[in-house]
Amino acid sequence: MKVIMTVLGLCLAISWLPVTVLAKKVYSPNVKQGEVEFETQSEIFRSKDPAKQGKSKHQFELSYGVTNHWHTGVYVVYEKLPGKSLDYTQAKWANIIQLTEPGQLWLDLGVYAEYIWAAPGLEQPDLLELKVLMEKPFERWKHTLNLVFKQPLWGNETSTELGYAWRSRYKASDTLKPGLEIYGSLGTISNFQPGRQSQLIGPVLEYEMADGIELDFGWLMDTHEGPAYGAFKLNMEFEF
Numbered sequence: 085m086k087v088i089m090t091v092l093g094l095c096l097a098i099s100w101l102p103v104t105v106l107a108k109k110v111y112s113p114n115v116k117q118g119e120v121e122f123e124t125q126s127e128i129f130r131s132k133d134p135a136k137q138g139k140s141k142h143q144f145e146l147s148y149g150v151t152n153h154w155h156t157g158v159y160v161v162y163e164k165l166p167g168k169s170l171d172y173t174q175a176k177w178a179n180i181i182q183l184t185e186p187g188q189l190w191l192d193l194g195v196y197a198e199y200i201w202a203a204p205g206l207e208q209p210d211l212l213e214l215k216v217l218m219e220k221p222f223e224r225w226k227h228t229l230n231l232v233f234k235q236p237l238w239g240n241e242t243s244t245e246l247g248y249a250w251r252s253r254y255k256a257s258d259t260l261k262p263g264l265e266i267y268g269s270l271g272t273i274s275n276f277q278p279g280r281q282s283q284l285i286g287p288v289l290e291y292e293m294a295d296g297i298e299l300d301f302g303w304l305m306d307t308h309e310g311p312a313y314g315a316f317k318l319n320m321e322f323e324f
Contacts, residue, residue: 091233108267108304108317110251113194113217115155115182120324121147124267125221127315131306148180155180175201180217192219196230203215209239243272251267253290257308261290283307284314 109125125143129136140163143265147157186192189315196215202208216231229239232247247270268283270276288302300319305311 085165101229106243108249108265108312108315108318109219109300110249110265111194111196111230112217112228113184113219114186114193115153115180115194116147116257117149117152119149119155120144122159122324123147123230123319124323125317127304127317130313132309135166136259137166139166140170140172145178149303153182155182161196171203173203173206175203190220192221193217209236209267211236225254226253227251241272243274246276251288253288259292263288263290265304267304286314288317297321297324 085254108127121189123145125145127141129139131137133233142162143159145157145159146156148220149155156177156179159178161174161176162170163173163216164170174199178196181195181197183193183195186190194217196213196217198213198314200211200213200216200315212235214233214235216230218230219226219228221227228251230249232245232249234245234247248266248268250266252262253261255261264286264287265288266283284304284306286304289302291299293299297323300317300321304315304317306314
């Protein structure tokens with residue numbers, strides 16, 4: 085059954101390739117040793133801006149919990165600009181380092197470090213992305229905050245980009261976990277303007293379809309453009 089569900093999930097992910105954009109995920113600081121994951125991250129994006137409407141992006145990730153404090157994985161990224169075909173644009177190496185044991189401190193803490201290689205021919209700089217991961221369980225609730233720092237490694241723009249991601253999730257049952265997510269940009273260190281940056285906010289739902297197969301989906305509203313604009317996200321995770 086698990087193999088069948090995995091194949092069906094992969095087929096669904098591939099079918100979404102032409103219409104996905106700006107994959108979103110909030111990362112927990114806690115990792116599991118020996119866990120192998122295959123994950124897809126995708127979104128359908130709706131915007132008033134013709135340059136964004138129809139833009140697409142899709143990520144595939146294969147990762148592994150090497151120890152009970154280190155989880156590592158590789159991504160491949162494909163993007164589709166409006167009116168153009170789907171192209172490979174990036175590869176990523178991502179790592180989560182768990183800094184505290186769950187419940188050891190008031191907050192569970194970790195660090196996410198990612199190196200991003202731009203595809204040859206795009207003339208874009210490689211990037212280094214760091215996230216500070218914080219999580220606080222409270223009864224049936226779990227609140228998670230990621231503080232994001234993204235640094236271009238060369239090129240004309242070398243200032244560090246700042247951002248954040250927030251998730252509050254409620255455990256309604258072992259298989260159903262509704263919540264709220266917020267994603268936002270804060271500008272750069274040299275041009276810090278959080279009020280002028282785009283923010284996405286909306287309800288999400290995590291649903292465990294079967295043992296080791298999880299869907300994470302929801303609607304994220306663009307606070308600048310209004311409730312009819314934003315992104316419908318769909319992330320699928322397969323654990324082995």
